[in-house]
Amino acid sequence: MFIIQHFPFSYLCTRFQNKNMDPESLFAGLSYIELIGYAGSLIIAISMLMTSILKMRWFILVGNITFIVYGSFIGAYPIIVLNAFNLAVNAWFIWQAYKLQGNYAVLSAHLNAPMLDRFLVYYINDIQKYFPSFRSFDNEDVVFLIVKGTAVISVTGFSPNKDGSYNVVLDYVARTHRNLKPGKLLFERENVFERLNTDALYARSYHKKHSRYLRKMKFDATGHDDVFVLRNRAC
Template identity: 30%
Template sequence: MATELIGYVASALIVLSLAMSSVVRLRVISFVGSVTFVVYGLLIGAWPVVVTNAAIALINVWYLRKELGPRQDLGMVEVHREDPYLTDFLRTHLDDIHRSQPGFTTAHLDDVAFVLTRDGLPAGALLGRKDGRDLHVDLDYVMHAYRDSRIGRWLYADRAGALRGKGIRRVVAVADTDAHRRYLHAMGFARDGDRWVRDL
């Protein structure tokens, strides 16, 4: 009975992994499920189950290393605020944007606009208004599938030179949701009254 339970748990983990929209969570849960299946296969003496799931576990490790390793495949492309590509990206993802940043509107007159890319494909956007040496962020958004990919840390640390090159020395943001506040805190922002600030 305990052996069967291990098989059921492994199956449930694999099914759960397929329901994840986050690439990292999908890989982690799939890895745990495949390792559990390896144990199950060993217990019942089913070598095809062991070999197949050991291979799946290794594939998951390979992709997790790529996903969580040094970011060589991230990019940041400056665009005009009215760029049709950016406009379409924002329109397509507006509902998701409003879940964490409900105050965002496409009517903002931002003078700094970047499309964030992952493997050459759009993954997010950073929009804001420059005020002296400050960038007042109106939108800092990454698509759900890439939120575990450390794009934010890359943006505010490794790639901060792109913002400094525009004369920006401090980033200022306002957070209306707990999720956005947690994100800003994780990115190294410090609370300053009703706003969050981060020196570059």
């Protein structure tokens, strides 16, 4: 739901063509009303880059508010009405998304489950950005699916070690649902330690974003080879 508004972009284009212009003076001469309009355009443009539907709707909502303010200043009632309508629609979808936050479930998965196989095949290219060594699960691995409603949004697999600990061989959330909720559900609320009958989980990070995610999940750095550990603090 992207609304393209009309602004005097030729003004900025003309300034960009002036190679001798100081960057700080690019927006010189623009009124604060015009700046509000350009800010709204920028926010909507950024929303188009969001892979998370919820984040996208939040950005669009802020953009709608910005356009309503802009339209009020210039007396453009069609802009106000259109963005007020879009604001209401986005607010409703955001409310529905948070209302359904509790509609998650963690399910054990058989390694030959068609649903699991379909998920891995569909997302394999993105999976290997964060888990480059992952190809498939081994027979002794334990796999959990996180579903929202009836849709699989996350797959996490654990491989047992001889000392009773487990390695996290895959912890992937679909792009459209990528936030901290699935991880917190599995590692905090569902007590994965009890499910696996273990006291320690190890995870290797191949990506800075994944390292940040592990820290937010309360994994601690072990100090070597980008390996993190999460211990059962209930023991």
